[in-house]
Amino acid sequence: MQAILSVTVPFFALILCGYLAAKKGVLAESAIPGLNGFVLFFALPCMLFRFGMNTPVLELLNPVVLTVYLASALLIVFFTIAVTLSPRVELKDAAFGALVAAFPNTGFMGVPLLVALLGQSAAGPVICTILADLFVTSSLCIALARGHEAMSEGGSGSTSKAALQAVRGALSNPLPWSIALGALASISGLRLPGPIDTVVKMLADAASPVALFTIGAVLWRAGQHAHTRTPVKLYLPVALIKLFLHPLLVFLLGAAAHALGTPISSAQLLVLTLAAALPSASNVSLLAERYGADNGRVARIIMASTVLAFVSFTLLAWALGVRP
Numbered sequence: 001m002q003a004i005l006s007v008t009v010p011f012f013a014l015i016l017c018g019y020l021a022a023k024k025g026v027l028a029e030s031a032i033p034g035l036n037g038f039v040l041f042f043a044l045p046c047m048l049f050r051f052g053m054n055t056p057v058l059e060l061l062n063p064v065v066l067t068v069y070l071a072s073a074l075l076i077v078f079f080t081i082a083v084t085l086s087p088r089v090e091l092k093d094a095a096f097g098a099l100v101a102a103f104p105n106t107g108f109m110g111v112p113l114l115v116a117l118l119g120q121s122a123a124g125p126v127i128c129t130i131l132a133d134l135f136v137t138s139s140l141c142i143a144l145a146r147g148h149e150a151m152s153e154g155g156s157g158s159t160s161k162a163a164l165q166a167v168r169g170a171l172s173n174p175l176p177w178s179i180a181l182g183a184l185a186s187i188s189g190l191r192l193p194g195p196i197d198t199v200v201k202m203l204a205d206a207a208s209p210v211a212l213f214t215i216g217a218v219l220w221r222a223g224q225h226a227h228t229r230t231p232v233k234l235y236l237p238v239a240l241i242k243l244f245l246h247p248l249l250v251f252l253l254g255a256a257a258h259a260l261g262t263p264i265s266s267a268q269l270l271v272l273t274l275a276a277a278l279p280s281a282s283n284v285s286l287l288a289e290r291y292g293a294d295n296g297r298v299a300r301i302i303m304a305s306t307v308l309a310f311v312s313f314t315l316l317a318w319a320l321g322v323r324p
Contacts, residue, residue, distance in 0.1 A: 003324045004317050007116050011109065011212055012310045018216025029224070032217045036283070039214050043207035044107060045178035046200045048130075051111065051123040052182020053191075059124030060183050061131075064264045068257050069129050069272055072250040073137045076102040080241055081144075089234060089297075092145040096284065096293040099141035100301045101241045103133045104278035107175060108215055112208035114274055117317060117324050118267075125271040127179055133281075134170045142169070145291055215282045219306065222285035222299035230297040239280070239304035243312045247277035270320055277316050279305040 021027040027035070052060060080098035085091065104110060106129050114122040146165065170176065185191070192200060254269040280302045288298040 001314075001318050004117070004314055004322060007113070007324050008310065008314045008317070011113050011116075012306075014209055014212035015109075015216040015219075015306065018213035018218075019220045020216070021213070022217040022220040027217055029221060032214070032221050035210070035214050036218060036286075039108065039207065039211045040283075041174050043203050043210055045174045046203035047111065047207040048127065048175055049178040049182040049185075049200065050204050051115075051127060052179045053185040054120070055124045055127070055182075055186065057183050057186055059121075060127050060179065060186075062124065062128055062264075062268070064257060064262045065125050065128045065268055065272065066132055068254045068264060069250065069276075070132045070136055072246065072253050072276065073102045073132060074140070075249060076241065076246050077137065077141060079245075080238060084234075084238065089294075092291070093294040093297060095141045095144040096288045096291075096298050097235075097238050097301060099138060099287075100280035100284050100298055100305070101238050102137050102141075102246060103281045103284060104129070104242070104246070104275055105215065105281045105306075106130050106133065106275055106278060108211040108282065110275050110278050112211075113278075114271060117274070117322055118271060121267060122271045125268045126275055129272065129275050131176060131179065134173055134176055135167065138284075138287075139167050139170055142287070142291065145293060215306070218282045218285065219299070219303055222282075222289075222295065223303065225289060225295060225299075230294070230300050235297050235300040236304055238301045239308060242280050242301070242305045243277060243308055247273050247316065250276040270322070273320065274313070274317060274322075277309070277313050279309040279313075282306070 018027070022029065022032060077098040080101040081091070081094045084097050085094045089097065106126055110129070111123065111126050114126050142165075191197070251269065251273045254264060254272055257264050258266070258269060282302055285295060285299045285302055287293075288295045
């Protein structure tokens, strides 16, 4: 446990630092989008490019890992919508709630944390989960939200059109392209020239601390821009689905696949389970704000999952026998 805490405490401490810096005005609110942009368009792509370049392609796109993780994510999405849909929570808000229930913070937090806990071999399965969530989980939930919006307004838009727009949004995200470029470099054996490689390494090394700091700042900003007061019963159950039901489902489906003889190893199953146990992706609050969903509810789900994950994630890693 002490070894696990020596890894997890600094990660969550940096999130707290970002939150307090924004709250106390040390980091101006106007600077948060720029900080987020640096992580999203410079630091994280370089980090993922390096991991992609040094990871075999079949580990980046393992079909069994993708199937297990996607099946779990889709079940969580539809289950969360089913149990939260109500006159108070319409389909658009239920869809974004389902997205934070199924979309862990693998990009900003999961890759560096799980690699620190489990070693370089964890990168491949985590990158699989990023691709699945960016292209399928988020696209599905945004399509459901936009489809509901179009129907409620009597517009001509359809769910399929909304899904297409969501996929286009995923394609505009630099993270999948950086993974693809890394995989291409892995296949071809190409390496960057010395000075360029040094720049990429410097940006990649900045990704983890700056991303964690940014998570805290984004969480504070999301709370400031919430326009509604959300009762605990409307957000805490979704945070608990994220932290407990999601990893349990991933573990059960992965264990069943392993028992059936499919090529998913115990190590890959461990990575997938811990990835699912991460708190909700903080940037979903920005998506909810952009699409006019109940950002107050989404922000509180993310905040609750992030605070509780310090205990739940650490205990799960200990229970699963992780030895950093």
